[in-house]
Every structure is written in structure tokens, then in C-alpha cells.
Amino acid sequence: MVENDGFNLVLDYNVSEFDELARLTDLAVTGAEATDAGVAVHYTVSWEAFHACDDKTVGGDHARTVRGRKDGTDWVFEKAAAPATRSTVDEF
Numbered sequence: 001m002v003e004n005d006g007f008n009l010v011l012d013y014n015v016s017e018f019d020e021l022a023r024l025t026d027l028a029v030t031g032a033e034a035t036d037a038g039v040a041v042h043y044t045v046s047w048e049a050f051h052a053c054d055d056k057t058v059g060g061d062h063a064r065t066v067r068g069r070k071d072g073t074d075w076v077f078e079k080a081a082a083p084a085t086r087s088t089v090d091e092f
Helices: 003-010
Strands: 023-034 039-051 056-071 074-077
Touching: 003 056, 003 074
Parallel strands: none
Antiparallel strands: 023 039, 039 056, 056 074
């Protein structure tokens, strides 16, 4: 029910927000909710990063959601807006 791989195109595979060396290790759909207004698909991204100076691998999981709406017989998913970034000036 999703045309042109529309669902895959809206998934957020970026994990650099957690660590500049992070790489995606897994993506798992954890649930979905459908209403008359639309659908919400919940998924988790897993990541890890190797820090050679400390000889450590760090990692974690982060939950995300993608939303879509019904358009005729198809589901249309739109890419979520990127979160606003903060600069060093914002931190001070």
C-alpha cells in the first residue's frame, strides 16, 4: 500500500547525533498504530561507535516514529522535519 518505496525513504537512518563516529547497526519496527486520521509506525535504531583512544565501543538504541496518512488506497509518508540544531553560542 506504499508506492515508490515511500516508507523506506522517510525512515531516519542517521545516528551521527549520538556520536560523530556512530554507525547504524540495526533498525527494528516495534509497533504501529492506525486510526482514521493516519498511521504511526514506531521503530528503534541501534548504533555503535568505536573509540580507539579509549579502546572502547559505545552504543545505544533510540526510538523514533514515522507518520503517514491514507490517500485513496495508498499510504503516503512524509519525511519529518529535521530537529533544530544548537550551536555552542546557544549553550552559553
